[in-house]
Amino acid sequence: MSESTQVVVVDASPESDRDAVHVAFPTAEYVHDTSVAGWMTRARNVALLSVKGRVVSFLDDDVVVRPGWQAAVLAAFEDAAVAAVAGRTCNGIDGEEHYAQPVGRLLPDGGLTEGFASLPTEPVDVDHGIGANMSFRTSVIARLGGFRDDYPGTAMREDTDIYLRVRAIGGRAVFAPEAVVDHLPAPHVTGARFDTRYKLYARRNHMVLLARDGGLRSPVLRRWIGREFRSVVRAPGLVGKASRFGVTAIGIGWGALAAVRDAAWNPTPPTRSDAKGARIRAALDEAAA
Structure with missing residues (x-):
């Protein structure tokens, strides 16, 4: 990254690690805030209070940036219509550079396509991106009032949410395959990465996501519920089917209440109107002045 790049690190660990951060990034702005422990999206919003540039990128703490990443992100924003950029996030899986479906789409049945490790020949338009490697025009984030930081558990769908809100205000998002990071997933503090807890939160949060995007009366939401229950028959064996039905029923029921x-x-409305959103908006507007 260029020497003029602002780096903001939000650390929710019990003990400050400021010295280690400044060894790696001497000019980094280090924020130690234990109140956001377990709430990644709240940490993102804390970081926004310090942001000063025209473009803000979010990288997870378990990714390694490849050479050329920053240049590719900025190149994508040379198109004035682009409000958000999803970068390529590689997982070290053989064949992941090939993806048969359109990348990053919200489907009519409420499902989401992925493909963020794929390698198309040029940037492609997307509906959503991956939180490990995403960038936005700061003015767009300011207008939205930052992230919705109430997706619990692993914060699944917080990244999809911000992209769909960008779309709702008329912004365009693209997948930039040259903006590459390598994802080295760290162990979860609580539970395994794809355990039952993860699956329950996934359904709960996806239900809320679709309800916010299209409303409780959304036909997309209804189709997604039907799709989830139909998927039960594809689970292997009676025990597998019973387990999937239970997780699906509980997750969707929990999501309906939420x-x-x-x-x-x-x-x-895609723009936050609460006090937190107003504070983020004011901080970003002041930095841009």
Whole structure:
């Protein structure tokens, strides 16, 4: 990264690690805030209070940036219509550079395509991106009032949420395959990466995501619920089917309760109007002045 690049590190660990951060990035702005422990998206919002540039990128702490990443991100933003960029995130899996479906799409049945490790020949338009490697125009993040930071558990769908909100205000998002990071997933503090807890939160948070994007009356939401229950028959064996049905029923039921509280009959406005959103907006507007 260039010497003029601002680096903000938010550390929610019990003990400060400022010295180690400054060894790697001497000019980094280090924020030690234990109140956001277990809430990655709240840490993102804390970081936004310090951001000063025209483009802000978010990288997870378990990725390694490849040479050329920054240049590729900035090149994608040379198109004035682009409001958000999803970078390529490689997982070291053989064949992951090939993906048969369109990358990063919200499907009519409420499902999401992925393909963020794939290698198309040029940037492609997407509906959503991956949180480990995502970038936005700071002015767009300011207008939105930052991230919605109430997706619990592993914060699954917080990244999809911000991209769909960008889309809702007319912004364009692209997948930039030259903006590459290598993802080296770290162990979860609680539980395994894809355990039952993960699957429950995945369904709960996806339900809230679709309800916010399209409203509780959204046909996409209804189709997704049907899709999830139909997938039960594809689980192997009776025990597998029973397990998947239980996780699906509990996760969707939990999500329905959360959606009634966190969404509305019609789509939720994409811009935050609460005090946190106003604070983030004011900080970013002041930095841009």
